[in-house]
Amino acid sequence: MGYLSSLLTFIFIFADVVFYMTKDEPLVPALFIFGDSIVDVGNNNYIYASVKANFFPYGRDFVTRTPTGRMSNGKLSVDYASEYAGFSSYQPAYLSLNTKGDNLLNGANFASSASGYHFSIAALYHAVPLMQQLELYKDCQKELVKIAGKTNATSIISGAAYILVAGAGDFAENYYIYHSGMASRPCHFNLENLDLYALGARKIGVTMLPPIGCIPIIITLYGSGNNKCVEEINDVALNFNKKLNFTTENLVKMLSGLNLVFFDLYQPLYELVTKPSNYGFFEARKGCCASGLVEVGFTCNRKSIGTCANASEYVFWDSLHPTQATNKFLIDRLIPAIISLVYN
Incomplete structure (x- = not known):
């Protein structure tokens, strides 16, 4: 009876999501994105960074058939997430906005290719x-208050979804450094990475590690x-993901009103690969x-020999980043987690 009740609840919520997707109003007032090259929509175009994708x-x-700074042949997972949430336009790269104003009302993207949890990773690539x-x-919050x-700004901030x-x-x-004979730098997920909560965020989605060894x-x-796939490296990702799961209950208990949802990228991508x-x-x-x-990056360019004609047949676009087709595949399988993020 419990299983049937849970199943019916999910069906009703999913139907509600589909209903709202057909309306003009999105599921959340705004979407704010943080992270690395998997979700960077062009911020690195506007800084002195050594990792860019603003070229063919x-x-x-x-959709525009032009390079935007996205590390893919087309849409990223957050582009699809934005569409599914009901937004009529994608959240802009924050550094691209000379005039912010109304452009921020649906949220913004702060991600930067080659960034990471450890500050030294970002420093290495500027x-x-x-x-x-x-x-x-x-x-961005100050700008929201102005406009x-x-x-209203407080309502947008507390009701928005945040993706890391x-x-x-x-x-x-770290794996590369370890095998180069240098000291490995540990990667931690801790409360410092959730300063978003102190800034008013209550719906926070965090991705687990993908199967890095694949x-x-x-x-x-x-x-x-x-x-x-190099299963030894995949085991490192799995171990980190277990620890990430373990922290969930404690974080939710410690931080009142926090809805923290982890997006499992590992299993669907492993099955696909x-x-x-x-x-x-x-x-x-x-x-x-x-x-x-x-x-990857500058070594994947207009003059690269052997680039495939149909990227939709490929899981990966370059040697590191997924294709548009893979990004859609992953988001389709994360819909239950997305529902949990925006409705709880």
């Missing part, structure tokens, strides 16, 4: 670290030539751009 073939399948992204968000008034996507770069970098560049570097044909994909071992084995 990046963006070749995006990216915007997470703590600085939070400073930009503080500036919407304090009462980080960690994969930290662990990939990323093409990692297989190339550490796969011993066998074309299979290991059984791509089951989901209509052709290639999961290498990316679409160039050889797909090591190219």
Whole structure:
């Protein structure tokens, strides 16, 4: 009876989501995004960062058919999340806004490619670290008060959904440093990373680590030539994800009114990478751009030889980032978690 009741509740909530998606009003008043290259929609275009994607073939399948700074051939997962939440336009890269004003009423994106939980990762590539992204968000809050008034701004801030996507770069970098004979820098998820709560955020979604050992560049570097996922590295991701899950109850107990939801990227991406044909994909071992084995960023460019014609058949766009098709695949499987984030 309990299972049937839970199932019916989910069906009713899902139907409610579908209903609201057909209306003009989005499910939440705004969406604010923080993190790394998986969700950067162009912030690195406006800073002296060594990791950018503002050139072809990046963006070749995006709605505008132009490079925007997204590390993919088209839409990112947060673009699809924005659509599913009912927004008519994507949340802009905050650093791209010369005139902020009404552009912030639906939220903003503060993510920076090559950023991560550990500040040294961002410093290495001149990216915007997470703590600085939070400073930009503080500036955004001031702008919201100017254009919407304090009462409305407070309502937007407390009702908005916040998405944090980080960690994969930290662990990939740490693994590389470890195998280079240097001291490994630990990656921690702690209350410092939830300063968003102190700034009024109550609906916070955090992604778990993906199967890092299945990323093409990692297989190339550490796969011993066998074309299979490096399970030793995947185990590191799984261990981190378990610890992340373990912190959930304590954080919710400590922080009144917090709805903290973890998005499991590991399982759906692992299934897709290991059984791509089951989901209509052709290639999961290498990316679409160039050889797909090591190219990322500037090494994936207009002159890259061998770039595939149909990226929708590929799980990865370059040797590190997913294609538009994969981003949609992942978001489709995260809908229950998204519902839990916006409705609880």
